[in-house]
Amino acid sequence: MRCLVTGATGYVGGRLVPRLLGAGHDVRCLTRDARRLRDVPWAGQVEIVTGDVSDPATLPPAFAGVDVVYYLVHSLGRGDFEDVDRANAANAAAAARAAGVGRIVYLGGPVPTGRGGSALRRRGAGSAHLRSRTEVADILLASGVPTVVLRAAVIIGSGSASFEMLRYLTERLPVMVTPSWVRNRIQPIAIRDVLRYLVEAADAFPPEVNRAFDIGGPDVLTYTALMRRYAAVAGLRRRLIVPVRPLTPKLSALWVGLVTPVPNAIARPLVASLIHEAVAAEHDIARYIPDPPPGLTGFDDAVRLALRRVRDAEVETRWSTAAWADTPSEPLPTDPTWSGGTAYTDTRERPVRAPADDLWRVIESIGGEHGWYSFPLAWSVRGWLDRLVGGVGLRRGRRDPQRLQVGEALDFWRVEEILPGSLLRLRAEMRLPGRAWLEMRVCPERGARRDSDRGDVGEAERSRYRQRAVFLPKGLAGHAYWACVWPFHALVFGGMARNIARAAERTGSRSSPAPVSR
Known part of the structure; x- marks a missing residue:
């Protein structure tokens, strides 16, 4: 099948492309700057088209003749990201419909559950990050092109912003005074399982399937448990975590910005989304993409994979070789500079x-x-x-x-x-x-x-x-x-x-x- 990957220079897209190639698909990448893909190992195996989902006029050449579109574009980090993501999703939906695309696959965020869940499920109320993800999903589902939305919570892999926050907070603070939301439950998922779902989604669904699916790993943990189990896997001493109710999401984001190198513009909406529980409400995806024989990757194993740092000092070389094909949890050259831990x-x-x-x-x-x-x-x-x-x-x-x-x-x-x-x-x-x-x-x-x-x-x-x-x-x-x-x-x-x-x-x-x- 011919697949178009938008966001190929991003965290998930850069790991998805070589796996689509490995599965025998033809891949086309849409990027605003072709130079950003010039040195990736698979550059010679894909078709690179210059364009921007914010500019509808540049999209027809990219969408023409495509069977599956992977929509992996997000604008998190900008103050107006909700408006930008809404407009971009509408442009992509229109281009896919005009080109006769057979399937759109979108990796979105979770629908909040737990405390206040009925109100939150309407449109991610209280979290601009989750609200925007839900809105983009709705736009694509209403495009007239059969769409599959994969809703994931915290993705465990080096380079994932949520995981980097977890990594830096746990490594740098043996004693933490934290917001009360650290008691909320989360269902993390390993990046290798996310990529498996994305690759299989290219041809696993019949044309009539047009819906969202929750995806998550086998463990449901509080954020406190995530930090303590991360410390155990990383070989750190047990962390002392003291939840304090007065810490608001805004104060929490400032605190995260001080302790970690994750930019505040990204940390703020992510922290705001953590005030809601994010647990999969269903596992219907297994009807179309069965779990692998060993089962989905547990949290501890996912962290071990993410912490498999390079065995030599030539970090860039490792990133551009084994990491592309074998270790999606490790950093890639296109990951943000604050990912992969401190070096x-x-x-x-x-x-x-x-x-x-x-x-x-x-x-x-x-x-x-x-x-x-x-x-x-x-x-x-x-x-x-x-x-x-x-x-x-x-x-x-x-x-x-x-x-x-x-x-x-x-x-x-x-x-x-x-x-x-x-x-x-x-x-x-x-x-x-x-x-x-x-x-x-x-x-x-x-x-x-x-x-x-x-x-x-x-x-x-x-x-x-x-x-x-x-x-x-x-x-x-x-x-x-x-x-x-x-x-x-x-x-x-x-x-x-x-x-x-x-x-x-x-x-x-x-x-x-x-x-x-x-």
Whole structure:
């Protein structure tokens, strides 16, 4: 089938497209800026059409010849998002009807249940976010094109705004004074199950089906339980949560904005929607899309998948490879900058008046007797402290003074990746409230050359040294740790980059690099 995905650069859309391709569908993506899809791995497998659902004139080429339209466009984050979403949905509905589209699939929000549920179910009263989702669903259902609306509450996956709020609040606050709505019940669903429903919806329903379906995972929990179970899965200490009635949704949103990097314009409507319970009232979707044999993904397993952080410091590489096909719960490059948890980095770069192979010799011989090229006392003290708390310290040294292999120990690091002449990535094995990597790269400069007849370095022969330290904190202690060591980075990491470059320039290709102290 030919599927049109609107919102392909968004959280769900970016994960849906490769799964539709994997299911054998032809995919067309509608985007306002084709450059945003230029570097995704599947760009060459889809048709990309430039257009905007807010501009009806741009829609006919995108909707022409399409069997199924996935409507995944939302304007949350704008003050007038209700008006914008209403107009956009009407434009898309009209374009789908004019093009003779066979099916619209829309991922919407839940219908509130529980306290005041009868009034809230009318149109999500009290929450602009839920009210807008319900209104968009109604517009599409009334379009004259058979429509399936999938109503999901909190989606568990890195990059989902609701999950990121949960992640940051739980990791950063061991003790929380919270609004009373943390006692409300919620039925979260894993992103992998959401994507499964969306893919199957392309051809699972007969033409006469035109309705909404509730979708949710197997667990119904309070928000308090969500935070405590997240802490348990993440390996954090049990969180103390004290509900306080006077905290209004507006105050709650300001509090979320202070504690988390989720923009206040997004946090405010999401927090307002949490004052209502969101539990599936039916599971009719199973008539058309049966549950998988192992069952839907439980909350704890969904969190584990979302927390499967990359195993190396090259976060972007992991995002653009395995994450696309295998781990939809992990971040993607098109996710917002505040998603995926905190990753602190220290990046240094220096030009080197030496060829790339000489610079690589210095890098590959680092550690052990050669040291770490900056402030030896600081490295020694860090090693002593690590041993005091039961860590490995610097006592392991290195196996060979000149050559490294993936998987071997290097002082209190482990060689995680080595691309000869190009990249050395080390994973920290010292005791830390989080995980850390140190990455060193060699980048040959264009025009670099060696005067082979004279045996010396020509003026044009240069290279560039790039160094990056990455730290993924665990809990409040991790953030505090980074804040404490950050003032020393200019001395330690800055000196390291400077002295590695000097060692390469001084050593050339005639001898092994000597240790540099400062």
